[in-house]
Every structure is written in structure tokens, then in C-alpha cells.
Amino acid sequence: EIVLTQSPGTLSLSPGERATLSCRASQSVSSNYVAWYQQKPGQAPGLLVYGAFIRATGVPDRFSGSGSGTDFTLTIDRLEPEDFAVYYCQQYGSPLTFGGGTKVEIK
Amino acid sequence: QLQLRESGPGLVKVSETLSLTCIVSGGSISSDNFFWGWIRQAPGKGLEYIASIYYRGTTHYNPSLKSRVTISADKSKNQFSLRLKSVTAADTAVFYCARIYGRWEPYYFDSWGQGTLVTVPS
Numbered sequence: 001e002i003v004l005t006q007s008p009g010t011l012s013l014s015p016g017e018r019a020t021l022s023c024r025a026s027q028s029v030s031s032n033y034v035a036w037y038q039q040k041p042g043q044a045p046g047l048l049v050y051g052a053f054i055r056a057t058g059v060p061d062r063f064s065g066s067g068s069g070t071d072f073t074l075t076i077d078r079l080e081p082e083d084f085a086v087y088y089c090q091q092y093g094s095p096l097t098f099g100g101g102t103k104v105e106i107k
Numbered sequence: 108q109l110q111l112r113e114s115g116p117g118l119v120k121v122s123e124t125l126s127l128t129c130i131v132s133g134g135s136i137s138s139d140n141f142f143w144g145w146i147r148q149a150p151g152k153g154l155e156y157i158a159s160i161y162y163r164g165t166t167h168y169n170p171s172l173k174s175r176v177t178i179s180a181d182k183s184k185n186q187f188s189l190r191l192k193s194v195t196a197a198d199t200a201v202f203y204c205a206r207i208y209g210r211w212e213p214y215y216f217d218s219w220g221q222g223t224l225v226t227v228p229s
């Protein structure tokens with residue numbers, strides 16, 4: 001099983017700043033099979049990125065994914081008020097696993 | 108527009124079996140390229156994949172839960188179900204059903220239900 005470690009646990013930033021979220025895998029993720037999700041309080045997660053860098057339909061272009069092998073990054077340029085949430089990475093080897101999450105909070 | 112809705116009891120006693128159903132509308136669970144699955148989230152914690160099923164019958168399970176979990180699908184009713192047996196207080200969580208892109212294997216979760224809280228009192 002691939003273990004995903006997300007860092008930092010909490011990111012305190014101001015609107016307009018850039019957020020850089022890290023997701024590190026315990027072994028190489030084949031074919032860059034990594035997805036990212038956003039979860040707001042009381043809501044289900046929503047898909048942001050899959051295939052490490054492909055934005056899901058309707059996701060603003062200020063969200064971008066990158067990385068390969070064991071190190072993956074989600075970058076949010078120019079944070080908007082609605083972007084303050086918890087973000088999870090997920091790899092889709094077998095079995096599927098999620099990272100522990102990064103909370104992006106308002107500074 | 109695809110919608111998924113979890114249905115089932117909000118309270119289950121210790122040692123009993125948790126049973127949930129996901130009712131799918133606006134799309135067919137018999138679609139190619141999609142699995143249908145369950146994820147849970149304990150209060151204040153992260154996401155945990157439970158299991159998934161393809162309409163042709165292929166199933167995948169989280170190894171840590173496999174011995175207690177059964178996932179099934181009813182194509183005629185366009186719904187799929189989860190059974191988790193021998194529950195303990197540690198199984199208290201919000202349970203989400205979701206559509207999962209993938210044909211031979213489940214990949215990523217592209218549509219989610221709103222979630223339902225299941226409590227197992229200790």
C-alpha cells in the first residue's frame with residue numbers, strides 16, 4: 001500500500017497569496033496517478049486535479065498540479081476567500097489511498 | 108446532472124452490521140468507465156477508501172476493511188450498497204458514496220454524495 005504524507009498540516013495565508021501544498025508518496029506512483037480534492041466544512045470533497053496535473057471540469061486555472069514519482073504539489077495562485085479549505089491528495093494504485101490533508105486557513 | 112444520495116440508519120449498535128445504500132440519479136451505474144464506491148471520514152479526520160464495484164461485478168476493497176465489508180450493486184434499481192459487519196465505536200464516521208472514474212481499476216472520485224453520519228455508540 002502506498003502511504004501519502006501531506007505537508008504542511010496547516011498553511012496560514014492571506015487572500016491573494018500563493019499556496020503550495022505537498023504530497024509525498026512512500027513509493028513511486030505509477031503513471032502519475034494522483035488526484036487532489038478540496039473539502040469545505042460540512043461538505044463532501046470535490047475533485048480538483050487528476051493525473052497529477054489535469055484540472056477537473058470547472059476548476060479555476062489558479063489551481064495547478066505538478067510532480068512525478070514520489071513528490072507531487074498542488075499550487076493555488078492568488079488565494080480567493082472561497083479557497084480556504086482542506087485539501088487531500090489521493091493516489092490510484094491498488095488500493096486507493098488518501099493523504100492526511102492540508103488545511104489552508106486565513107492568516 | 109448526476110446525483111448520489113446515501114440512505115441508511117444513522118445509529119448502529121456495537122457488533123451489529125452497518126448497511127447503507129447509494130441511490131444514483133441522472134446517470135446509470137451500468138456506464139462503462141466508472142466504478143461506484145464508498146469512502147468514510149471519522150469526525151475531524153481524513154478520508155478513508157472502503158470499497159468499489161463495477162457494474163459487471165468487479166469489486167475492490169481496502170485491505171484493512173476487507174474482512175468486514177461487502178459491496179453490491181442492483182442495476183435494476185440503479186443503486187449500490189455497503190455492508191460493514193461487527194462495527195465498533197471506531198467505525199463512527201460520515202460515509203460518502205461516489206462515482207469513480209476507471210474501467211479496469213478504480214481511479215479518482217469525480218462525483219460525491221453529500222454524506223451520511225453513522226454513529227456507533229460505545
